Amino acid sequence: MGELNRSVTLEGSESGFATTKLDALLNWSRKYSLFNYPFVTACCGMEFMAVSSPRYDFARFGAEAPRFSPRQSDLLWVVGTISQRQAPVLRRIYEQMMAPRWVMAFGTCASCGGFYDNYTTVPGIDKIIPTDVYVPGCPPRPEAVFDGLLLIQDKIASGVREPSVVKPRADPVAGLVQIRDTKVKAKEKTK
Amino acid sequence: MSQLALDKLKAKFGAAVVETHSQFGDDTAVVEPGVWRAAAEFLRDDPALDFNLFVDLCAVDFPKRVPRFEVVLHVYSFARRQRVRLKTRVGDEEGEGCEVDSLVPVWTGANWFERETFDMMGIVFQGHPDLRRILLYPEFVGHPLRKDYPAQKTQPLVAYRTEEEAGTILDKLAPFGGDEGMAFGRKFYLPKDGN
Numbered sequence: 092m093g094e095l096n097r098s099v100t101l102e103g104s105e106s107g108f109a110t111t112k113l114d115a116l117l118n119w120s121r122k123y124s125l126f127n128y129p130f131v132t133a134c135c136g137m138e139f140m141a142v143s144s145p146r147y148d149f150a151r152f153g154a155e156a157p158r159f160s161p162r163q164s165d166l167l168w169v170v171g172t173i174s175q176r177q178a179p180v181l182r183r184i185y186e187q188m189m190a191p192r193w194v195m196a197f198g199t200c201a202s203c204g205g206f207y208d209n210y211t212t213v214p215g216i217d218k219i220i221p222t223d224v225y226v227p228g229c230p231p232r233p234e235a236v237f238d239g240l241l242l243i244q245d246k247i248a249s250g251v252r253e254p255s256v257v258k259p260r261a262d263p264v265a266g267l268v269q270i271r272d273t274k275v276k277a278k279e280k281t282k
Numbered sequence: 283m284s285q286l287a288l289d290k291l292k293a294k295f296g297a298a299v300v301e302t303h304s305q306f307g308d309d310t311a312v313v314e315p316g317v318w319r320a321a322a323e324f325l326r327d328d329p330a331l332d333f334n335l336f337v338d339l340c341a342v343d344f345p346k347r348v349p350r351f352e353v354v355l356h357v358y359s360f361a362r363r364q365r366v367r368l369k370t371r372v373g374d375e376e377g378e379g380c381e382v383d384s385l386v387p388v389w390t391g392a393n394w395f396e397r398e399t400f401d402m403m404g405i406v407f408q409g410h411p412d413l414r415r416i417l418l419y420p421e422f423v424g425h426p427l428r429k430d431y432p433a434q435k436t437q438p439l440v441a442y443r444t445e446e447e448a449g450t451i452l453d454k455l456a457p458f459g460g461d462e463g464m465a466f467g468r469k470f471y472l473p474k475d476g477n
Binding site: 258 | 452
């Protein structure tokens, strides 16, 4: 499944040895054997089912096994709206996961609260837990979810922990879609 | 036929029936809060009325009116295939004094509806067996569907991470921006200069 990173070099094709760095090998195996914890709360769950079932099938990317104990899982899928009342549960689930762990915000509600801009809803799971990948869409199409999954895998391979974003489709009317550079702005703010 | 319930209410409670109207075959009676439970019992027990199905109970906030809140009850009669709406008005301008008798002794189904109305609007149902919040958490202060509750005010149960801790901006706009091809995107949060 998949190809070895460039950091893996094959030497002496007849001797059958390969040399690599231990970290690279570990990350390579982690990225293709993700154990998922689906925290499914809302309608985005239908798209999650599509992603996980044979038509789209995220097993092709080595992210097949769902684990319904957070202690055994690497990747937390937050799929759907998180209400204020659920926030302690999500926080606890995250705290129970073993490091290294990754979090995907699946859909607009998990990313920023969606259109629930009121007393009920957490305005984005990044307010309560660190988030690695944001997938836009209401709900996102399975293709967008795969973009997010591949981003997670890139991050696992490279060790980068800064949040990354699946690009939304271009707005056909106004072309308004723009990824915010929140990182840079945060630095400016602290100056 | 459809006026029957209103006529009987007026005959029974007299001046305690503040106003009545009928529209599209649906009857509404507004009664004084003092006869709220008596009127409900009358609707249920009178053999000619026989409203045996509790349908809905809610409240409406009219911030400029006194009394400020309208408690609205819908009941239905299976036998007569009639429905009737009973209202009462409680509460002063500040939202105090929103007490009305509980209807749980009349229709058991009113239990959770009264809890919800208490949770969202702060109507206190006297005689309710278990008047707690039903949708929100006990730590919540205030009643969010009152018109004087700030629309975007949240009361988090988990303390939010700080921006220093996260290393990124944490606001209500997702990192993919306010527009993702959806009409309800949060465009108004976008800075005007296009950054």
